Amino acid sequence: MTSFTSLRGELQVPADKSISHRALIFGSLATGTTRIRHFLNSDDCLSTMAIFRRLGIAIQTDQDHSEVTVTGQGLYGLQSSSEEPVSLYCGNSGTTMRLLSGVLAAQPFSSYLYGDDSLNKRPMKRVMLPLSMMGASLCSEQDNDCAPLLIQGAPLKGIRYLSPVSSAQVKSAVLLAGLYAEGETKVIEPSVSRDHTERFLKAFGAEVNVKDISEDDRGSYFASVMHCESLSAQEVFVPGDLSSAAYFLVAASLIKGSSLTLRQVGINPTRSGILTVLGEMGAEFTVENVSLFLEPYADLTVTEAPLKGTVMEGSMIPLLIDELPILCIAALFADGKTIIRDASELRVKESDRLHALCENLTAIGAEVTETPDGLTIQGNKPLHSAKIKTYGDHRIAMSFAIAEVIGKTRFGNDFSLPLDDPDCVKISYPEFFQDLEKLCR
Ligand code: S3P
Numbered sequence: 001m002t003s004f005t006s007l008r009g010e011l012q013v014p015a016d017k018s019i020s021h022r023a024l025i026f027g028s029l030a031t032g033t034t035r036i037r038h039f040l041n042s043d044d045c046l047s048t049m050a051i052f053r054r055l056g057i058a059i060q061t062d063q064d065h066s067e068v069t070v071t072g073q074g075l076y077g078l079q080s081s082s083e084e085p086v087s088l089y090c091g092n093s094g095t096t097m098r099l100l101s102g103v104l105a106a107q108p109f110s111s112y113l114y115g116d117d118s119l120n121k122r123p124m125k126r127v128m129l130p131l132s133m134m135g136a137s138l139c140s141e142q143d144n145d146c147a148p149l150l151i152q153g154a155p156l157k158g159i160r161y162l163s164p165v166s167s168a169q170v171k172s173a174v175l176l177a178g179l180y181a182e183g184e185t186k187v188i189e190p191s192v193s194r195d196h197t198e199r200f201l202k203a204f205g206a207e208v209n210v211k212d213i214s215e216d217d218r219g220s221y222f223a224s225v226m227h228c229e230s231l232s233a234q235e236v237f238v239p240g241d242l243s244s245a246a247y248f249l250v251a252a253s254l255i256k257g258s259s260l261t262l263r264q265v266g267i268n269p270t271r272s273g274i275l276t277v278l279g280e281m282g283a284e285f286t287v288e289n290v291s292l293f294l295e296p297y298a299d300l301t302v303t304e305a306p307l308k309g310t311v312m313e314g315s316m317i318p319l320l321i322d323e324l325p326i327l328c329i330a331a332l333f334a335d336g337k338t339i340i341r342d343a344s345e346l347r348v349k350e351s352d353r354l355h356a357l358c359e360n361l362t363a364i365g366a367e368v369t370e371t372p373d374g375l376t377i378q379g380n381k382p383l384h385s386a387k388i389k390t391y392g393d394h395r396i397a398m399s400f401a402i403a404e405v406i407g408k409t410r411f412g413n414d415f416s417l418p419l420d421d422p423d424c425v426k427i428s429y430p431e432f433f434q435d436l437e438k439l440c441r
Pocket of ligand 1: 017018019095166167168169170172193194321322345
């Protein structure tokens, strides 16, 4: 990173990862042609694309993959190859594996889902259990409730599933299976997780019923879907990913003289916990040009302001689950203490993020304590250079890249946090380092 004084200008952050996956899934299962504008060309989304191609779906892309055309074959149009089980590689993508499990549970063929070393260690019982209750057969090859998974599709029946975790991946797997199930399928979660699947179900013509989350009620949430004969293809615009914008929101807040506009960023209220928390920490930003196309999005302009510590807990956690690593970096440079509780889900992401954060923060001299379900960070302490262990986790890598940039402005240009695997940013944000370089003035 060249030396600089502030972050200025504007940026179109890459497309939303969760929405890009769903655009491919719904486009493939719909009848007709779905056009996706501003698709995320990252490793995770390419895993989903490769799987649907392997299942016989024609998917055309322009040169940089940002415009995608999916020729859907209907809910019953997926094809297995001649050999069964059909082998499907999900790479590093939990969303691919869990959402596809829901679809494959209903197919008249068997499939074998596997991932990279990280994905093959992540818990899959959370989808195996409800999908088995619906009538499919799902086995973990190593008998450890992890992938590889062998899925034998079957005729499904609707269930009422009380999920122990607020997880959009679990909710989506069950609702996708619910399209094929007899009667109604309902998922109840402890508090609301991202609702992109519910929005897609509605837009593509399924009969869905969701609890109204506009009420100021953070209690349990439900979504249900009725058996469906066909979905109809749609135009989809994928807004910028707030999870990717988050790195720049934090950097610009903490670097003197910064002023940055991030264009067309998704602000879905089930994803925008980071805006609430940054506001509580004292961040200065505006939300302008709000638009809606399946999902709400807006231009975010952030200017530098001192941040103070805060508490993140309870039903707020699912609303900012992927932003907790970069919020820890915000806490690192904020005045006072930040406490994170109720976030044990971070232990089963692309890495054990609580451990990865605590280990790396300790290595750079931060005052940090790890608890079973969170972290406590004392902000604004002197820090020093150290090598960062990313564990191949894109969000750990990008968070510490931002910590380095902020640290240089506080401790001098020699402050450096080299990443052991910078390449892992390709999972969600292939152009991350180029964009960061571009904005630094
Ligand atoms: C995602 C849901 C979240 C999130 C992940 C993407 C999705 O996981 O962490 O990066 O697209 O549904 P959980 O649903 O397991 O919390």
